[in-house]
Amino acid sequence: MALARAFASVASLARQGESKLSFASRAFATNTTVNGVPVEVHNEGGSKRVVVTKTLPGERWLQFLINAGCRVEVSRHPDIILTNATIKQLIGTKCDGVIGQLTEDWGSELFEALKQAGGKAYSNYAVGYNNVKVDEATKRGIPVGNTPGVLTETTAELAAALTLAAARRVPEADVFMRAGKYKGWLPNLFVGQLLQNKTVGIIGAGRIGAAYARMMVEGHKMNLVYYDPYPNKQLEEYILLYGELLRYRGEPPVACKRVETVEEVLKEADVVSLHCNLDASTRHLINAQRLAMMKPTAVLVNAARGPCIDEAALVAHLKANPEFRCGLDVFEDEPAMKPGLADCPNAVIVPHIASASLWTRSGMATLAAANVAGILSGYPVWNKTDILGFVDKPLAAAPHAAPSIVNAKELKLKMVE
Amino acid sequence: MALARAFASVASLARQGESKLSFASRAFATNTTVNGVPVEVHNEGGSKRVVVTKTLPGERWLQFLINAGCRVEVSRHPDIILTNATIKQLIGTKCDGVIGQLTEDWGSELFEALKQAGGKAYSNYAVGYNNVKVDEATKRGIPVGNTPGVLTETTAELAAALTLAAARRVPEADVFMRAGKYKGWLPNLFVGQLLQNKTVGIIGAGRIGAAYARMMVEGHKMNLVYYDPYPNKQLEEYILLYGELLRYRGEPPVACKRVETVEEVLKEADVVSLHCNLDASTRHLINAQRLAMMKPTAVLVNAARGPCIDEAALVAHLKANPEFRCGLDVFEDEPAMKPGLADCPNAVIVPHIASASLWTRSGMATLAAANVAGILSGYPVWNKTDILGFVDKPLAAAPHAAPSIVNAKELKLKMVE
Numbered sequence: 001m002a003l004a005r006a007f008a009s010v011a012s013l014a015r016q017g018e019s020k021l022s023f024a025s026r027a028f029a030t031n032t033t034v035n036g037v038p039v040e041v042h043n044e045g046g047s048k049r050v051v052v053t054k055t056l057p058g059e060r061w062l063q064f065l066i067n068a069g070c071r072v073e074v075s076r077h078p079d080i081i082l083t084n085a086t087i088k089q090l091i092g093t094k095c096d097g098v099i100g101q102l103t104e105d106w107g108s109e110l111f112e113a114l115k116q117a118g119g120k121a122y123s124n125y126a127v128g129y130n131n132v133k134v135d136e137a138t139k140r141g142i143p144v145g146n147t148p149g150v151l152t153e154t155t156a157e158l159a160a161a162l163t164l165a166a167a168r169r170v171p172e173a174d175v176f177m178r179a180g181k182y183k184g185w186l187p188n189l190f191v192g193q194l195l196q197n198k199t200v201g202i203i204g205a206g207r208i209g210a211a212y213a214r215m216m217v218e219g220h221k222m223n224l225v226y227y228d229p230y231p232n233k234q235l236e237e238y239i240l241l242y243g244e245l246l247r248y249r250g251e252p253p254v255a256c257k258r259v260e261t262v263e264e265v266l267k268e269a270d271v272v273s274l275h276c277n278l279d280a281s282t283r284h285l286i287n288a289q290r291l292a293m294m295k296p297t298a299v300l301v302n303a304a305r306g307p308c309i310d311e312a313a314l315v316a317h318l319k320a321n322p323e324f325r326c327g328l329d330v331f332e333d334e335p336a337m338k339p340g341l342a343d344c345p346n347a348v349i350v351p352h353i354a355s356a357s358l359w360t361r362s363g364m365a366t367l368a369a370a371n372v373a374g375i376l377s378g379y380p381v382w383n384k385t386d387i388l389g390f391v392d393k394p395l396a397a398a399p400h401a402a403p404s405i406v407n408a409k410e411l412k413l414k415m416v417e
Numbered sequence: 418m419a420l421a422r423a424f425a426s427v428a429s430l431a432r433q434g435e436s437k438l439s440f441a442s443r444a445f446a447t448n449t450t451v452n453g454v455p456v457e458v459h460n461e462g463g464s465k466r467v468v469v470t471k472t473l474p475g476e477r478w479l480q481f482l483i484n485a486g487c488r489v490e491v492s493r494h495p496d497i498i499l500t501n502a503t504i505k506q507l508i509g510t511k512c513d514g515v516i517g518q519l520t521e522d523w524g525s526e527l528f529e530a531l532k533q534a535g536g537k538a539y540s541n542y543a544v545g546y547n548n549v550k551v552d553e554a555t556k557r558g559i560p561v562g563n564t565p566g567v568l569t570e571t572t573a574e575l576a577a578a579l580t581l582a583a584a585r586r587v588p589e590a591d592v593f594m595r596a597g598k599y600k601g602w603l604p605n606l607f608v609g610q611l612l613q614n615k616t617v618g619i620i621g622a623g624r625i626g627a628a629y630a631r632m633m634v635e636g637h638k639m640n641l642v643y644y645d646p647y648p649n650k651q652l653e654e655y656i657l658l659y660g661e662l663l664r665y666r667g668e669p670p671v672a673c674k675r676v677e678t679v680e681e682v683l684k685e686a687d688v689v690s691l692h693c694n695l696d697a698s699t700r701h702l703i704n705a706q707r708l709a710m711m712k713p714t715a716v717l718v719n720a721a722r723g724p725c726i727d728e729a730a731l732v733a734h735l736k737a738n739p740e741f742r743c744g745l746d747v748f749e750d751e752p753a754m755k756p757g758l759a760d761c762p763n764a765v766i767v768p769h770i771a772s773a774s775l776w777t778r779s780g781m782a783t784l785a786a787a788n789v790a791g792i793l794s795g796y797p798v799w800n801k802t803d804i805l806g807f808v809d810k811p812l813a814a815a816p817h818a819a820p821s822i823v824n825a826k827e828l829k830l831k832m833v834e
Contacts, residue, residue: 054604080601103602125604153613157637161585164578168774171582171591173767178759182752182768184497184520187471187542187778190767194774196570219636220574238666245662249655297775335599342595350590350607351599357585357611358714361604 031076035089038076046071048096048376053082053104056125058362061369063395068373070096088113097121097372099365107133115140121375121402123368127151134407143405143413145371149387150363155354156211159273159303162327163216166299166348167271168192169325193270193297193325195220197252201269202226203262203285204304209275210235216271217254218242224256227265231258266290271299278305288313297323303354306330311338318344329354363391367403374402380414381405448493452506455493463488465513465793470499470521473542475779478786480812485790487513505530514538514789516782524550532557538792538819540785544568551824560822560830562788566804567780572771573628576690576720579744580633583716583765584688585609586742610687610714610742612637614669618686619643620679620702621721626692627652633688634671635659641673644682648675683707688716695722705730714740720771723747728755735761746771780808784820791819797831798822 029040040055043066050065052074065072075082075090081103082090087110091098095117100106102124111133114122123145124132137144165171173190176182200216202209205228216222217239224239226232236256243253259265262285266272272294276282286300287310294300302309311332318324319340327348331337334352341347355361370390374381382390382401390403401416408415446457457472460483467482469491482489492499492507498520499507504527508515512534517523519541528550531539540562541549554561582588590607593599617633619626622645633639634656641656643649653673660670676682679702683689689711693699703717704727711717719726728749735741736757744765748754751769758764772778787807791798799807799818807820818833825832 056604057608080603101602101604154611157581157612158585160636161581161587164574165582165587168575168578168767168770170578170765170767171588173770174588174765175592177754177766177768180759184752185518185769186497187473187518187782189773190770191474191773191775191778192770194571194776195574215636219577219632241662241666245658249658335601337594342597348587348591349594350587351594352602353585353590353607353609356606356608358608359611361608365604 034073035092037086037089039073039090040076042066042072042074044071049073049094050097050099050372050376051075051090051095052099053087053090054101054125056099056361056365056368057358058365060362060391060395061365064366064369064373064398067395068377070373070376084109091117091119093117095119096376097123099123099125099368099372102126102128102131104131106131106137108136111136111140111142114142121145121372123147123371125364125368127364129406138407138410141411143371143375143381143402143411144407145368145375145402145405147364147367147371148404149385150360150367150391151355152207152211154357154360155208155303156215157357158329158350158354159208159212159275159301159327160215160219162301162303162329162348162350163195163271163273163299166301166325166327166346167195171348172345193299195222195271197221197223198270199223199225199268201265201272202228203265203272203274204228204276205232205235205258206275208303209273212273212275214238217256221246221252221254222271223254225265225268226256226258227260227262228258263290263293266293267295269298270295271301273301274304274308276304276308278307283307284310286310286314288316291317294324296321298325300324300326301328302326303329306332306334311341314338315340315344318346322346366391370398371402371405374400375405380416381408383408383415451490452509454503454506456490456507457493459483459489459491461488466490466511467514467516467789467793468492468507468512469516470504470507471518471542473516473778473782473785474775475782477779477808477812478782481783481786481790481815484812485794487790487793501526508534508536510534512536513793514540516540516542516785516789519543519545519548521548523548523554525553528553528557528559531559538562538789540564540788542781542785544781546823555824555827558828560788560792560798560819560828561824562785562792562819562822564781564784564788565821566802567777567784567808568772569624569628571774571777572625572720573632574774575746575767575771576625576629576692576718576744577632577636579718579720579746579765579767580612580688580690580716583718583742583744583763584612588765589762610716612639612688614638614640615687616640616642616685618682618689619645620682620689620691621645621693622649622652622675623692625720626690629690629692631655634673638663638669638671639688640671642682642685643673643675644677644679645675680707680710683710684712686715687712688718690718691721691725693721693725695724700724701727703727703731705733708734711741713738715742717741717743718745719743720746723749723751728758731755732757732761735763739763783808787815788819788822791817792822797833798825800825800832 029042048070050070091113127148169190169192200222202213205226239256247253285308325346379401382403387403389399446459465487467487508530544565586607586609617639619630622643656673664670702725742763796817799820804820806816
């Protein structure tokens with residue numbers, strides 16, 4: 001009975017999350033050019049004009065803008081990273097709002113162009129906003145949005161995917177198969193590492209680090225050792241209780257400990273995953289000396305920031321230690337790799353796709369659009385961390401608010417009660 | 418305090434498992450030829466002669482044979498699959514025991530050759546023994562060993578690795594990076610699927626299926642739907658309790674249900690993993706009609722047996738549904754793939770490496786060697802399912818027994834009390 005109730009309740013939650021929106025606005029998009037830049041236009045008759053600098057995933061985001069009466073113009077410029085000149089062409093002489101990218105330089109030049117065009121809202125399509133000079137927006141009265149709250153699990157799952165792919169040599173084995181090299185089963189073909197009952201080490205136990213730690217502890221019964229200047233009490237308490245559940249069931253328990261130095265994590269762990277911010281203290285946190293402390297069969301994962309690892313030192317370490325493996329989502333000189341990395345079979349390397357799940361990327365698009373649509377509609381700013389009402393609820397039930405405006409306080413914007 | 422105690426106890430368990438054996442027998446190996454076949458010889462002066470048809474991983478296995486007074490000759494023949502003629506050359510006129518491979522044909526011809534050479538023991542380096550005609554060994558008084566008990570978690574982890582690699586497009590993204598195609602971050606680059614809170618489906622909830630299910634349920638908070646002719650009560654009870662732990666912590670619970678048909682699993686699940694045996698009822702279990710029932714964005718994983726999937730139908734389905742993904746460790750015509758599979762970017766394909774972790778493969782080698790060494794030493798047969806004493810304990814503490822002899826009863830071998 002309890003099981004049936006639990007299942008019914010979860011199934012009902014899942015159904016809410018799955019509700020599909022059926023509208024065909026994208027099908028009616030037309031193509032044109034704005035000051036020589038090709039764009040895709042949605043809801044041509046909309047009274048407000050919103051520019052989106054890159055094609056975004058999903059369709060829900062578009063509906064937020066259309067419901068707010070916006071004509072939406074999505075750039076189809078072939079350059080991967082748009083110059084300020086191109087973005088100013090897109091803004092033109094009349095533009096109410098923009099959704100832009102982390103790769104663009106949102107400072108005085110672009111915010112001045114947006115202000116001159118009558119712009120009242122900007123949102124980054126990202127949770128971070130290193131690319132935005134927020135004070136330049138604030139001094140022109142332009143709210144700046146970002147997209148927090150939908151990246152944690154997707155990013156942690158990519159770190160888990162890199163861990164397993166590196167430990168079991170999946171990309172290397174996949175290339176071998178496709179090359180037609182498999183001629184018969186062999187005892188020594190692509191022998192990798194079992195995770196079960198080993199030790200996972202985390203540098204930085206914030207939201208993403210803790211989510212990844214739980215995937216490894218609960219999914220693979222690994223013990224956790226972590227370094228973070230601040231203890232994550234919630235994580236420690238959870239693992240303690242989880243270990244008690246295992247013990248109650250007669251299974252070997254798992255355990256968790258926080259250590260005082262990065263070095264202790266590196267020496268003890270079979271898998272080490274970085275989940276720290278990038279600052280002066282974490283630049284080249286993993287260097288030649290610290291790599292030498294790690295187990296020769298360890299797996300090192302980085303889905304945080306490229307410069308946290310001295311990548312040239314890592315290449316040398318990978319070449320000298322064929323049983324050492326790594327999984328990298330980010331790179332020191334992104335999009336470039338240090339010489340030699342692409343030749344290392346013991347590295348798994350992917351192009352900064354940690355947040356690239358359809359759910360997260362659609363959610364980011366929805367939050368960015370809801371930021372711009374909310375401000376243009378005169379809605380207050382959402383002041384709660386749970387933003388799932390914007391991304392998972394039926395559209396009609398979405399809050400009438402701008403989900404995340406980073407300079408709301410400076411601009412004295414009204415908040416949701 | 419409870420946390421510290423738990424950690425200390427687990428750390429102590431972990432240390433036992435890590436005990437390293439330091440002996441240098443492999444360093445003293447010499448190379449020679451036997452009837453024209455190149456072999457590597459260990460413990461040249463041993464009084465019993467044991468032939469091993471392929472190089473095995475690890476070193477612990479060798480010590481079992483050396484401790485039993487065996488001279489060990491490991492084939493270095495360049496053929497991936499040895500013919501009966503080559504194996505008979507290796508057996509020669511005096512051979513006490515053999516460790517052979519799943520890819521070899523152990524029937525009347527080879528067992529007769531072994532018997533004529535004075536052979537008293539054979540072990541497959543595998544848990545399965547489809548390649549062995551056990552009655553041909555039994556009628557010649559030759560015990561046949563296999564290597565159960567060390568494959569479950571490693572195989573389940575490979576299925577998990579394939580699931581995550583397929584959901585997040587890791588091998589495809591890795592090839593893209595190495596080809597130098599990454600020019601800058603884009604919202605639509607390698608967008609995959611989040612597993613968290615979705616539904617995992619299992620066909621076959623035996624040991625490996627249940628271990629995989631728990632990795633997905635606990636690691637990624639997925640709901641489980643499974644088909645198996647027999648309910649797995651232990652798994653269901655565990656997930657019920659685990660869901661209660663999540664609820665107690667204020668997190669969304671997970672749930673588990675067994676359904677009456679394969680079709681219900683296919684329709685409901687976002688990820689489907691096969692963990693059934695191969696027999697008449699499961700050959701082409703997944704065919705064109707059943708593939709069409711699956712969600713167009715589903716992930717299908719097979720680390721069980723190749724012919725459980727109609728591979729030609731799967732290739733057609735992958736081509737018609739670019740958002741459908743699969744992870745395959747086994748193939749219908751292994752080592753060959755059906756035409757077109759190698760061209761599908763939405764397939765992750767690896768060469769039958771589900772049991773390829775160093776721990777498991779070393780453990781399999783140790784069990785195979787302990788089978789042969791145990792019989793040649795006159796030890797009784799181990800009759801318990803827990804065989805970790807052979808693979809993880811210090812060598813001196815290993816049981817004096819042959820760990821797993823499949824025809825022990827027929828041969829009336831003495832069992833451990």
